[in-house]
Amino acid sequence: MIDAPRFGWLGESRRIELHALLVRDVSEWSRDWWMEHSSAAIDVYPLDAWVPAKESPATWRLGAGTLELLSHRGEAALGSYLSAHAGDDSSLLASRIGHRALADLALRLSRRAQAPLGNLSEGESPLDACHRLELGAYMATVSLGRFTFALAMDRAVVDLLVPVKSPEKAALAPRAQAMNGVDVSLEVCIPLGSASLSQLDDLRVGEVLVGDALLSAPVEIRLVDGHSIAFATLGERDSSRAVTLTHSL
Amino acid sequence: MNEEVATAANPATGKSEAQETAPLIKRNLSLLGHVNVKLEAVVGHANVSVDRLFSVVKGDLLTLDCAMDEPVSIRLDGKVIAKGHLVAVGDQFGVKISEIL
Numbered sequence: 001m002i003d004a005p006r007f008g009w010l011g012e013s014r015r016i017e018l019h020a021l022l023v024r025d026v027s028e029w030s031r032d033w034w035m036e037h038s039s040a041a042i043d044v045y046p047l048d049a050w051v052p053a054k055e056s057p058a059t060w061r062l063g064a065g066t067l068e069l070l071s072h073r074g075e076a077a078l079g080s081y082l083s084a085h086a087g088d089d090s091s092l093l094a095s096r097i098g099h100r101a102l103a104d105l106a107l108r109l110s111r112r113a114q115a116p117l118g119n120l121s122e123g124e125s126p127l128d129a130c131h132r133l134e135l136g137a138y139m140a141t142v143s144l145g146r147f148t149f150a151l152a153m154d155r156a157v158v159d160l161l162v163p164v165k166s167p168e169k170a171a172l173a174p175r176a177q178a179m180n181g182v183d184v185s186l187e188v189c190i191p192l193g194s195a196s197l198s199q200l201d202d203l204r205v206g207e208v209l210v211g212d213a214l215l216s217a218p219v220e221i222r223l224v225d226g227h228s229i230a231f232a233t234l235g236e237r238d239s240s241r242a243v244t245l246t247h248s249l
Numbered sequence: 250m251n252e253e254v255a256t257a258a259n260p261a262t263g264k265s266e267a268q269e270t271a272p273l274i275k276r277n278l279s280l281l282g283h284v285n286v287k288l289e290a291v292v293g294h295a296n297v298s299v300d301r302l303f304s305v306v307k308g309d310l311l312t313l314d315c316a317m318d319e320p321v322s323i324r325l326d327g328k329v330i331a332k333g334h335l336v337a338v339g340d341q342f343g344v345k346i347s348e349i350l
Contacts, residue, residue, distance in 0.1 A: 179299050180298060180299050180300035181298055181299070181300065182298065182299050183296045183297070183298055184296070184297055184298070184299055184302055185294060185295075185296055186294065186295045186296070186297060186302075186311075187291055187293070187294050187295075188291070188292045188293050188294070188295070188313060189289045189290065189291050189292065189324075190289065190290040190292060190321075190335075190342050191287070191289050192287075192288040192289055192290055192323070192342070192344070193287070193288070194285040194286065194287055194288070195285065195286060195288050196282060196283055196284065196285050196286075197281050197282055197283075197284045197285075197286060198279065198281075198282030198283070200286065200325070200330075201282070203331065203346060203349060204346065204349065205346050205347060205348065205349055206345070206346065207345070207346050208336060208338060208343045208344065208345045208346070209288070209323065209331075209333070209343060209344045209346065210338045210341055210343040211288070211290070211341060211342045211343060211344070212341065213341060213342045214340050214341055214342075215337055215340055215341065215342060216340070219292065221311075224294070229302075230305075232311070234292065235310070236317055237310060237312050238312070239316055239317055240293075240312050240313060240314075240315065240316055240317065241292055241293045241312075241313040241315055241316070241317055241319075242310050242311060242312045242313060243310070243311050243313065244308060244309070244310050244311075245305055245306070245307055245308065245309045245310075245311065246307060247307065
């Protein structure tokens with residue numbers, strides 16, 4: 001079986017639900033990480049397209065899916081901002097804080113999804129299913145006051161965070177039962193045997209074309225445009241032609 | 250002034266274009282008069298459900314969609330080429346042609 005990604009955008013109701021979930025979780029995360037935390041300053045803006053950056057995103061496997069978090073200005077800038085440090089953005093400490101903060105957000109999302117979080121295995125590149133809305137991805141810009149970072153997840157992660165509500169089971173009819181009602185067209189034929197082209201060319205109205213088939217021979221019952229399936233004798237019923245089945249092939 | 254109209258000739262074959270595109274064998278059915286083709290007479294049709302088809306037994310009667318006096322179709326290579334009435338010629342079926350092109 002081909003393991004092809006499902007095509008289709010996320011439904012509006014699930015995007016709304018996911019947005020609310022992210023705002024809530026980012027806010028809780030911010031309370032623990034952002035020195036100047038303010039719930040009012042936190043928002044999540046859905047994106048229509050992924051904005052590539054020099055920095056490569058921090059990427060995790062979340063269940064069977066992929067989660068990306070990207071601080072466009074770098075993890076050190078994020079660490080500096082979270083710790084309300086006005087100094088050098090490039091310090092190792094700031095970088096570690098930024099890195100751990102993003103990892104913690106990923107962990108919180110994995111707990112919410114009730115799925116394990118792991119790193120990409122070595123040499124494994126993240127799939128671009130995270131960035132394709134038509135494959136069910138969700139992308140957003142997360143803003144903490146004036147600082148923003150981006151988030152992307154593929155359909156598998158979305159499905160874990162906001163599971164598809166199983167629709168009421170459709171009343172399915174058994175295939176065999178449905179097929180039983182299908183009409184099949186049959187035709188009844190008498191094989192006349194062979195005739196030469198010159199015989200046919202000379203054939204006129206009123207002439208009799210004599211076939212090879214004996215009056216007592218069975219006629220063929222065929223599927224229209226198909227094979228013979230049975231034999232029968234020709235007869236009559238209520239002024240219509242009818243056949244009485246004798247044997248099958 | 251006399252205009253001379255010449256047909257372009259293929260230098261390789263020396264034949265004119267018209268000669269080259271003309272059918273190689275002239276249509277003459279008498280050449281193929283002895284060639285035999287298979288004919289069949291279609292005496293009627295019936296629609297049955299899959300369920301009914303798989304439940305018929307020997308002796309079951311299937312009514313066709315045509316009246317007894319309707320002509321049958323004579324089919325050659327899947328195409329109806331004539332219509333006629335079923336007749337008995339000795340012990341054999343025959344078809345008395347009523348329509349043909």
